[in-house]
Amino acid sequence: MLNAFRSALRHYRELILAGTFAVMAAWEVLEILLLEPAYRGSIRLTLFIHSLQVLLIVAATGIALRAWREKTARQRALASLVEQVIAAQEDERRRVAYDVHDGVAQLVVSAKQHLDTATDLWPRDAQRAASETAIAADRLGRAIAETRRILAALRPVAVDAGGLADAARQSLDEVARDTGWSVELVENLGAARLPPAVETAALRILQEALSNARKHAGTTRIEVVLSRETDRVHLDVRDHGVGLAAAGGVRGLGLPSMRERARLLGGSCVVEAAPGGGTHVHAQLPLRYGLVAPAS
Numbered sequence: 188m189l190n191a192f193r194s195a196l197r198h199y200r201e202l203i204l205a206g207t208f209a210v211m212a213a214w215e216v217l218e219i220l221l222l223e224p225a226y227r228g229s230i231r232l233t234l235f236i237h238s239l240q241v242l243l244i245v246a247a248t249g250i251a252l253r254a255w256r257e258k259t260a261r262q263r264a265l266a267s268l269v270e271q272v273i274a275a276q277e278d279e280r281r282r283v284a285y286d287v288h289d290g291v292a293q294l295v296v297s298a299k300q301h302l303d304t305a306t307d308l309w310p311r312d313a314q315r316a317a318s319e320t321a322i323a324a325d326r327l328g329r330a331i332a333e334t335r336r337i338l339a340a341l342r343p344v345a346v347d348a349g350g351l352a353d354a355a356r357q358s359l360d361e362v363a364r365d366t367g368w369s370v371e372l373v374e375n376l377g378a379a380r381l382p383p384a385v386e387t388a389a390l391r392i393l394q395e396a397l398s399n400a401r402k403h404a405g406t407t408r409i410e411v412v413l414s415r416e417t418d419r420v421h422l423d424v425r426d427h428g429v430g431l432a433a434a435g436g437v438r439g440l441g442l443p444s445m446r447e448r449a450r451l452l453g454g455s456c457v458v459e460a461a462p463g464g465g466t467h468v469h470a471q472l473p474l475r476y477g478l479v480a481p482a483s
Contacts, residue, residue, distance in 0.1 A: 271451070282444065283337065286398075290333040298326035332365040336398065351386040351420075352376050355393055355411060362397050362409065374413035381420060385472050388452055389413070389422050392445045396424040396468040405429045406465065418475060419454070424468040425461055445470065 305319035352374045359370040380386070393411065400406055406428030414421045442458045445468065449456035454472040461467035 278444070286333070286337050291330050291337070294326045294330035294333065298323040298330065301326065335361065336365070336394075336401075350376070350380055351389055352413060354386070354390050355413060358390070358394055358397060359409065359411060362401070366401065366407075368406065369408045371408075371410045372413070373411070376413055376415045376420070381415075382474060384452060385420060385474060388448045388454075388472055389420060389470065391448055392422060392456060392468070392470045393424060395445050400424075400426045400428065400466070403428070419471050419473045422468075422470040422472075425465060427461075427463075427465040429464075 301319045301323035305316040305323065308316040308319065352372075355374070356372050359372055362368060363370045381389075397409065400409060406426040408427045410423075410425040412421070412423040412425075414423075442456070445456045445458070449470050449472060452472050454470065456468070456470040458466060458468050
């Protein structure tokens, strides 16, 4: 009970102070209205002094109220930020669960089924058994590649080591090695490092775009452009695949995650059909960013 009272007192102390000042101002006004006849000879000087006191008290009240509003706004912003971080963590957990369930788990289960079939066929049809074994090996190889992709998405340490350009190049090299795609990276970020939050957000958006292309685009070619302006960074990812319509529209392409990452830094991310076919992801992130409240 005592702790709750102390906590409430700390939270509302500026408001209590403002209330005290307001009472003092009211008392001064009452003195001016009711008690001034007693000061007949010096009424002007007394009125001036009391009026000055009222003005000072009113000013102090305004300062106390403003301090309380600012403190309350900071507390609300902090609470909102905590909720935002927790929501982001839960979203990442869900995304990892979906990736493992829809990718790695299905590939491993398929590989086991083909190995079981090969075991049954081996005594009487070695050729078909060998074919089933080869399919199982292919499934396991894809599961390993998918596991590496998920781990890379969870741990973008390349940003810390060499910056965004090196991290993007590493991600593209991994995709090219796993898929055999033709990949191209064009960047003009300059020698100066970007803010860490901007680098991480840009890499996450790139990784998500590459993941979507692997799952939906049906492409063999990816082009990535990283460019830096005075106050912002642009990321463009272009595939030459089947395009949005054939892939089921933007709903299944991970746009909410990419858009939210950009929005939290005050930027934007758009997924659109590319001229001539394929999909184009464009993100722009300001270099001087502020925290943005999560969407309601």
